Amino acid sequence: MNGLVVRAPTICVSSVKLSQDFHNHLYPSKFFRTRTYPKCRCIKNKDTQNVSEGFSVLKSDNPCDGGSLWSSMAFYLFSVHVPLSFGGLSAVTSILHCSALDPQTEALSLVALQTLELIGVLLLLRCPGKPQYKLRDFFQEKRSAKERNWLFVSALGFGFLVLLVFTTSIIVDWLIGTKEVNNPILKEILSSGPISITSCILVYCIITPSLEEIVYRGFFLTALSSTMKWQQAVIVSSVVFSAAHFSAENFIQLFIIGLILGCCYCWSGDLRSSIIIHSLYNALTLLITYAS
Numbered sequence: 001m002n003g004l005v006v007r008a009p010t011i012c013v014s015s016v017k018l019s020q021d022f023h024n025h026l027y028p029s030k031f032f033r034t035r036t037y038p039k040c041r042c043i044k045n046k047d048t049q050n051v052s053e054g055f056s057v058l059k060s061d062n063p064c065d066g067g068s069l070w071s072s073m074a075f076y077l078f079s080v081h082v083p084l085s086f087g088g089l090s091a092v093t094s095i096l097h098c099s100a101l102d103p104q105t106e107a108l109s110l111v112a113l114q115t116l117e118l119i120g121v122l123l124l125l126r127c128p129g130k131p132q133y134k135l136r137d138f139f140q141e142k143r144s145a146k147e148r149n150w151l152f153v154s155a156l157g158f159g160f161l162v163l164l165v166f167t168t169s170i171i172v173d174w175l176i177g178t179k180e181v182n183n184p185i186l187k188e189i190l191s192s193g194p195i196s197i198t199s200c201i202l203v204y205c206i207i208t209p210s211l212e213e214i215v216y217r218g219f220f221l222t223a224l225s226s227t228m229k230w231q232q233a234v235i236v237s238s239v240v241f242s243a244a245h246f247s248a249e250n251f252i253q254l255f256i257i258g259l260i261l262g263c264c265y266c267w268s269g270d271l272r273s274s275i276i277i278h279s280l281y282n283a284l285t286l287l288i289t290y291a292s
Contacts, residue, residue, distance in 0.1 A: 104196050114208055122214075241255075
């Protein structure tokens with residue numbers, strides 16, 4: 001055998017060559033010299049251990065510049081979100097020269113306003129990104145996230161969300177008293193006809209969940225997770241998500257919703273999971289309001 005292969009996890013130094021030189025020094029005659037010598041060739045072990053991924057699979061390299069993150073969120077909240085979501089219906093009333101909108105017109109106006117806000121968000125997300133990134137890079141899932149079932153986490157997250165919100169609702173009702181209808185304005189719109197019902201379903205179950213998940217999870221949470229631990233990023237994004245609704249009465253419940261949606265998005269790495277949970281929760285809210 002002319003060669004001996006030794007496999008080891010680290011590179012080693014062979015002592016065979018040293019022994020050979022020492023032998024030739026003691027026995028200079030060719031008769032005593034060894035003709036062949038075993039060669040030691042160490043090969044690094046190529047076996048790799050699978051390092052388990054953490055809970056969050058969000059990318060650490062975020063396509064958004066760190067300095068533009070908070071300025072972009074502030075611009076969105078005060079230049080896009082507040083004017084359209086809280087002042088949009090008043091603007092429609094002024095344009096139509098009427099004192100108040102009927103429920104059907106109000107429902108159709110909500111569809112138009114939320115669609116405009118969604119378009120504005122998609123245009124805004126093109127501004128803070130680094131030049132080498134495109135819009136889709138904000139929502140591109142990590143490769144390891146493909147091994148995780150986003151449908152499973154959607155079902156699990158929705159069930160857990162309903163349980164927590166139901167529990168907190170009981171506590172809030174016990175502390176401040178019960179209400180006959182959660183949202184009397186929404187109740188009136190839902191009771192005004194099929195066009196209003198269809199508009200509400202379109203707004204609350206499709207447009208708004210997509211809009212808010214793109215902003216608060218797809219953009220904001222992803223950007224925060226590249227600068228801090230994912231747990232801290234979920235908490236911060238949930239606080240901003242809850243505060244952006246400007247509802248002190250529902251702040252705790254909205255914060256809990258943000259936590260669950262953020263955790264589901266961090267684990268799945270797929271924005272569809274949080275959008276589906278958000279949509280199902282809003283659909284359940286519409287159903288309860290309509291039946292109340």
